[in-house]
Amino acid sequence: MNDVRPAGATSRFEIRIEDKTHVGADGTRIPAIRDLVLEVQPQSMTVLMGPSGCGKTTLLRIVAGLDDRFTGKVHVPDNARIGVMFQEPRLLPWRTVRQNIQLVAEDMSNAELDRLASAVGIADMLPRYPQELSLGLARRVALARAFAPRPDLLLLDEPFVSLDERTADRLRHLLLEVWSARPTTAILVTHNPREAIMLADQLVLLAPRPTHVVAVVPITMPQGERDAAVVEEIYADLLKRHPANFATG
Template identity: 50%
Template sequence: MNDTQPAGAAAPLKVDITEKTFRSATGVKIVALRGLSFEVGQGEFACLLGPSGCGKTTTLRILLGLDRQFSGSYQLPEGGSNRVAAVFQEPVLLPWRTVEQNVRLALPRNFRDKDLDGLFEILGLSAMRSLYPSELSLGLARRAALARAFATEPAILLLDEPFASLDERTAESLRRLLIRVWAARPTTVLMVTHNLREALLLADRIIVLAPRPAQVLGVFDVGLSRDLRDKTALDRLVLDFHERFPESA
């Protein structure tokens, strides 16, 4: 049964996927998700952390409505525009549109003249608004993708390893920018990652997944203000996490 339930304005994200299977090219049944159940509170930043191939992206595809062949249910939060926004590993910008045009195209027609100055400023894109995607580095293109997502003021933002394939310096800069723009425009966030330090830097809670078929091993509450998450604090959190989840080391 594929059941998407309506949510109230203050409802959390609720996921209860009984099973999701695939058929391989040779016809072999592959179970991607089984008994996957978790919640993310309204306005909370949560990370799905698990090994590559465990079913994290499959979970996001289900929540985005891109995959309806599963058994179980989910409930999306509502509020503001009631929109669901997503940022993927590839920025997916229209090459014939400028940065600003790409961002505004995501808005409903009657909101396309919305003041986006503050958003562009936070993301360091004020001077890039008239540039085309081919004129941007990958890091700047990822910023534009974040701007497009936040401009819609979504009820929930889904992030699928948005900093993958970037050098660590650029990725770290974008993580800090993500937190700044999220703090200025808070929304419920579910981010997929296999990078523990990234999750510990960004998240309020980390939902730890088992290898395929994905199910929840447990939840790690970070419990530390983001302005205190320096290198020393992150090192300590890494140790605490591995003590709680030694199988993920």
């Protein structure tokens, strides 16, 4: 039996999942998560890393309230707003960029929307339709949409996957810029260890399915001070300490 209830606006986000099991069409039971406990500090960037298929997306869906078939508890602030950025932009093709963003933030004024669009570099794209955009631009729109409701909790599921490295790197820096200007508690999933090191305040290493927390690695250096050399230095250290998690990075 699950329990999702408020914990107060200044409380930590607490996630306790005793069991999450998928049931296949043939009745086969596939355990996804077991005995996972995680605390997320307010206005921090927590990054989840784990092998493919270990249950990272399932975990985000549970935290977002999109999956209630689990045993455990998820504590979120009272009346919390949740923003989600999926692996695919998932923009409605029959609505303009402006209308896609307005769907999740009806109380946002046009001036506020324009400022957000400018911050993520899509001001000129607002009257266009999603099919007119490159994948990189569509991801920018999805990022703006995730921030538009001023979320108390921002969930990002491999937001830069399938992009070329130059575009992905620009969007990582963009995410940090927008997140710094609009501080919120964020949980991001990635397979890219260097991306994780660049973005994380707290790096959470997950086990293969059924997943649980293997280690929580705090990274105290401000993100703005982590240049490529620093990222490589931290990566080398983590590779020594957690070879099973970083050997393929």
